Amino acid sequence: xxxxxxxxxxxxxxxxxxxxxxxxxxxxxxxxxxxxxxxxxxxxxxxxxxxxxxxxxxxxxxxxxxxxxxxxxxxxxxxxxxxxxxxxxxxxxxxxxxxxxxxxxxxxxxxxxxxxxxxxxxxxxxxxxxxxxxxxxxxxxxxxxxxxxxxxxxxxxxxxxxxxxxxxxxxxxxxxxxxxxxxxxxxxxxxxxxxxxxxxxxxxxxxxxxxxxxxxxxxxxxxxxxxxxxxxxxxxxxxxxxxxxxxxxxxxxxxxxxxxxxxxxxxxxxxxxxxxxxxxxxxxxxxxxxxxxxxxxxxxxxxxxxxxxxxxxxxxxxxxxxxxxxxxxxxxxxxxxxxxxxxxxxxxxxxxxxxxxxxxxxx
Numbered sequence: 001x002x003x004x005x006x007x008x009x010x011x012x013x014x015x016x017x018x019x020x021x022x023x024x025x026x027x028x029x030x031x032x033x034x035x036x037x038x039x040x041x042x043x044x045x046x047x048x049x050x051x052x053x054x055x056x057x058x059x060x061x062x063x064x065x066x067x068x069x070x071x072x073x074x075x076x077x078x079x080x081x082x083x084x085x086x087x088x089x090x091x092x093x094x095x096x097x098x099x100x101x102x103x104x105x106x107x108x109x110x111x112x113x114x115x116x117x118x119x120x121x122x123x124x125x126x127x128x129x130x131x132x133x134x135x136x137x138x139x140x141x142x143x144x145x146x147x148x149x150x151x152x153x154x155x156x157x158x159x160x161x162x163x164x165x166x167x168x169x170x171x172x173x174x175x176x177x178x179x180x181x182x183x184x185x186x187x188x189x190x191x192x193x194x195x196x197x198x199x200x201x202x203x204x205x206x207x208x209x210x211x212x213x214x215x216x217x218x219x220x221x222x223x224x225x226x227x228x229x230x231x232x233x234x235x236x237x238x239x240x241x242x243x244x245x246x247x248x249x250x251x252x253x254x255x256x257x258x259x260x261x262x263x264x265x266x267x268x269x270x271x272x273x274x275x276x277x278x279x280x281x282x283x284x285x286x287x288x289x290x291x292x293x294x295x296x297x298x299x300x301x302x303x304x305x306x307x308x309x310x311x312x313x314x315x316x317x318x319x320x321x322x323x324x325x326x327x328x329x330x331x332x333x334x335x336x337x338x339x340x341x342x343x344x345x346x347x348x349x350x351x352x353x354x355x356x357x358x359x360x361x362x363x
Contacts, residue, residue, distance in 0.1 A: 004033060014040040018052040025056050031068055034060070038072055042079035047088040053080060054092055054108055061104025069104075071282040077111035078285035081119050082163065089116065093133045101140055110137055114144045114287035118162055121151030144287055146305065147294065154313045157268040158293065161275060162286040168276040169216065169269055169359070171341040174257035174325045181259035181323065186238035191253070193234050194242025197224040197354065208299035209357055212270035212292040215281040216340060217361035220247045221300070229351035235320050240345055240356070247343060247358035250331035258324040258345070263297065263316035265323060266344045266357075270296050279339070279363050300346055300355050320347040336362035 004010065004024065013020045018041055025037035042053045057073045080089060089112065098106040113133055116122060122130040130149060138145035151159065161167055177183070200223045209221040222245035230239075237258040241251045248256070274289035284292070294312070298305055301319060303312055322345040326332055335341045335358075343358040 004028075004037075010037070010040055014044050014049065018044060018046075018049040022052040022056045026059055026063065031072070034068070034072055035075065038076050039079060042076045045083050045085070045088065047091070050080065050088045050092070054105075054112075057108040058104045061107065070107075073104075073108055074111055074285040074288060075283075077108065077115050077287065078162075078165075080112055081115035081286070086116055086120060090129060093129050098133065098136045098140055098142075101142060106137070106140070106142070109133065110142050110144050111285075111287045113137070113149075114147055114290065115162075115285070117147065117149045118151055118155065118159060118286050118290050122149040144291055147287075147291055148309050152309060152313060154264055154267070154316075155290070157264055158271045158286075158290060161268065161272050162289075165283075166276065167272055168278075169273045169340045169342065169361075171337075171339070172323075172325055174327055177257050177259045177323060177325050181261055183257065183259045184233065184236040186236050186241075186253040187234050188238070189231055189234035190236045190238035191242055193226055193230050194239040196227050197239075197243060198227075199224055199244060205299050205302065209296050209355070210359075211299075212274045212289070212296040213357075213359040214292075215284070216273055216278040216359050218334070218336075219359040220245060220334075220357070222246075222356045223302075224354040224356075226352045226354065230347060230354075232320060232347075232351070235322065235345075235347045235354075237324065239354075240322070240324060243354075243356060245356045245358070247334045247356070247360075248332075249334055251326065255327045255330045255332070256324055257327070258322045261321045261323040261344075263301075263313075263319065263321055263346075266300070266321065266346075267293050267297055269342050269344075269359075273340075273359065278361055296357075300344075300357060301348070302353070302355075315349075318349040321345070322347075334358075335360045338362035 021037050021041045025034050028034045057076045060069045134149050206221040210219040213219040237256045238253045241253045270293040271289050274284050274292040277283040324343040340361040346355040
């Protein structure tokens with residue numbers, strides 16, 4: 001296509017002639033140009049601009065390869081849900097019936113519905129149209145329909161993260177952890193328990209547990225059973241230092257810092273990693289990042305996906321959680337010590353099963 005009009009003209013078109021932006025985006029030959037035009041269109045809060053933004057997402061799905069279309073659709077849905085009011089979004093669900101997972105209109109609205117669910121919370125008495133659309137998606141088997149339309153208090157950190165495009169998962173040093181979290185001291189009992197831990201291979205569970213970290217460079221999930229219930233006081237750095245996970249290679253209780261945390265801390269890291277993507281991967285934005293967050297959290301706790309999200313939150317509080325970080329310049333070579341390093345451990349309510357999950361990335 002010919003060169004785009006200047007930015008000032010594009011902003012005028014967005015405000016006065018959104019159809020023109022729609023036409024320019026359909027004719028664009030680069031993902032960057034499509035993204036720029038769709039952003040200008042989605043940022044407008046008029047009903048007309050909303051209609052053309054949705055129409056653009058639908059038609060890109062009909063005309064472009066999934067690798068080009070899906071990132072744009074997810075971003076358009078995220079942008080539309082950032083506005084302070086959803087008044088002009090409701091008609092999109094009133095006039096469309098989801099009939100097929102292959103229909104671009106269904107995917108566009110599924111993303112939008114669950115972006116709205118995270119940001120605003122849906123399912124109240126006056127939200128019947130959203131509830132009905134979510135139920136229709138569930139019947140079709142759309143993956144996002146597993147998520148609740150209500151916005152859980154547990155997800156408050158996810159909602160904050162979903163408002164900040166460009167946010168990427170970073171690292172916390174041992175010093176930062178000690179300042180922000182309570183640190184249980186290493187114990188001999190922890191070291192003994194770590195030496196008796198038996199690793200339980202489970203590739204399916206490991207893949208599910210790391211799904212949210214998959215956009216980043218390197219990740220691991222490892223699962224262990226203990227011969228007897230662990231004293232909660234022994235769930236500490238000394239235990240982790242004895243485990244044979246690759247991410248804990250060459251670690252000692254002197255070079256690892258482990259602090260007490262809660263499940264929403266891990267969920268926040270899951271969400272941030274999936275929402276922003278890695279250095280070389282596309283961001284998923286809110287709806288799919290939320291999906292991967294819950295899938296991974298369920299797998300870490302070894303919950304059946306038939307359990308409700310409300311039950312999952314309740315059960316998460318029965319688990320014990322550690323966040324860990326390694327000192328710089330140790331013999332460990334798994335963590336890059338560069339762009340992103342994060343590690344967590346989870347002790348189940350029986351105190352006999354431990355899960356370790358970690359991620360690292362470098363440019």
